[in-house]
Amino acid sequence: MATGGNTVESKLPAELPLDFLKKITNDFSDERLLGTGAFGSVYKGILEDGGVIAVKRLGENSPVPSEKIFANEVQNMMVLKNENIVKMVGFCRETHKKLVTIGNRHINANITETVLCYEYFQKGSLDKHIFDESTTVDWEVRFKIIKGISKGLQFLHNLPRPLRHLGLKPQNILLDDNMAPKIADFGFSRIFDQGQTRMKTGSVVGTVGYMAPEYMYHGEISNRSDIYSLGLIILEITTREKNSSSTDQKHAREYIQGVTENWNLEQIMVKYPELDADGISQVENCIRIGLQCVDIDQESRPTINEIVNMLNS
Numbered sequence: 001m002a003t004g005g006n007t008v009e010s011k012l013p014a015e016l017p018l019d020f021l022k023k024i025t026n027d028f029s030d031e032r033l034l035g036t037g038a039f040g041s042v043y044k045g046i047l048e049d050g051g052v053i054a055v056k057r058l059g060e061n062s063p064v065p066s067e068k069i070f071a072n073e074v075q076n077m078m079v080l081k082n083e084n085i086v087k088m089v090g091f092c093r094e095t096h097k098k099l100v101t102i103g104n105r106h107i108n109a110n111i112t113e114t115v116l117c118y119e120y121f122q123k124g125s126l127d128k129h130i131f132d133e134s135t136t137v138d139w140e141v142r143f144k145i146i147k148g149i150s151k152g153l154q155f156l157h158n159l160p161r162p163l164r165h166l167g168l169k170p171q172n173i174l175l176d177d178n179m180a181p182k183i184a185d186f187g188f189s190r191i192f193d194q195g196q197t198r199m200k201t202g203s204v205v206g207t208v209g210y211m212a213p214e215y216m217y218h219g220e221i222s223n224r225s226d227i228y229s230l231g232l233i234i235l236e237i238t239t240r241e242k243n244s245s246s247t248d249q250k251h252a253r254e255y256i257q258g259v260t261e262n263w264n265l266e267q268i269m270v271k272y273p274e275l276d277a278d279g280i281s282q283v284e285n286c287i288r289i290g291l292q293c294v295d296i297d298q299e300s301r302p303t304i305n306e307i308v309n310m311l312n313s
C-alpha cells in the first residue's frame with residue numbers, strides 16, 4: 001500500500017485550502033518536486049502526522065471547466081476505487097489576485113490555482129523500473145504489472161460513464177511497494193473538457209509516442225485510443241526495450257516494426273533464458289496482444305475485456 005495510503009484519505013476533507021497545500025509542500029518548493037508533466041508539477045506533501053500525499057499543481061489558469069462542474073467531476077472521481085488505479089484524495093481551486101507585468105504596465109490579474117491530490121507511491125512511475133539493464137524486475141513481476149494495468153483500464157472503460165484515459169504511458173503508471181501497478185492521471189479527459197487539451201497543449205511532448213494515430217492526427221476519441229497506448233506499454237514491459245522516441249509517431253511505428261520482426265520464439269528464449277515453457281508462452285502471448293493493440297486499424301484492436309481474458313488464458 002502507498003505510504004500514508006488509506007489513513008490519509010480518511011482524514012482529509014475533499015476540498016483543501018491552497019494555504020494548507022502550500023504548507024505541506026514547503027510552498028511548492030523544488031526539493032519537494034517529484035516530477036513535471038504537460039499539465040503541471042507534482043510535489044510531495046508531508047502531513048502533520050507524517051502521512052504523505054502527492055500534490056499535483058496544474059498550470060495557472062488551466063482550462064478547467066466552471067467551478068461547479070469541476071468540483072462535481074472531481075468528487076465523482078474521488079469515489080472511484082480499484083486496486084489498480086491511483087486514488088484521488090483531495091482537490092483545491094482558488095482564485096487570487098497577482099501582480100503581472102505586460103510590457104511596461106502592471107496589472108492586478110485574477111489567477112486561478114487548481115490542485116489535485118493523490119495517494120503517494122514512493123517507488124514512483126513504471127518507466128523508472130522496466131528499462132534499466134540492471135533491473136531486477138523479472139518476468140513474473142512484469143506479467144503481473146501487465147495484468148494489473150489491464151485490469152485498471154478495464155475498470156475505467158467499464159464504468160457506467162466510461163472514463164477514457166487518453167494519456168496512458170509508463171510515466172502515468174505508479175508502482176506500490178509490492179510492485180502492483182496503479183494508473184494515475186485518469187481524470188484529465190473529463191476535467192479538461194473532453195480531453196481536447198492533451199492534444200492542443202503546446203507542451204504535449206512525452207505523450208505523443210503513446211498516442212493512437214487517429215487521436216493524434218484526427219482528434220478521434222474512443223476507448224480504442226487507450227488500447228493503442230496500452231499495447232505500446234505491454235510491448236515495452238515485455239521486450240524491456242523503449243519505444244525509442246516518445247515524442248514522435250514515426251518512431252513508434254519503427255519500434256512496432258522492430259518488435260514484429262525480431263520478437264520471435266528464438267529471441268524470447270535468448271532474452272528470457274530462465275523461463276520454462278509456460279513462461280515463454282506468456283511472453284509470446286503478451287507480444288501478440290501488444291501488437292494487436294497497436295494495429296493502425298482501430299477496429300482490429302481488441303477491447304479491454306478481450307485483453308484481460310487473453311492475459312488470463
Ligand SMILES: Nc1ncnc2c1ncn2[C@@H]1O[C@H](COP(=O)(O)OP(=O)(O)OP(=O)(O)O)[C@@H](O)[C@H]1O
Pocket residue numbers: 034035036037038039040041042054056086118119120121122124125167171172174184185206207
Ligand atoms: N501519486 C504519485 N506518487 C508518487 N510520484 C508521483 C505521483 N504522481 C506523479 N508522480 C511523479 O511525478 C511525475 C510527474 O507526474 P505528472 O503527472 O505531472 O506528469 P507525467 O505523468 O510525467 O506527464 P503528463 O502530465 O503528461 O501525464 C511522474 O512521472 C511520477 O514520477
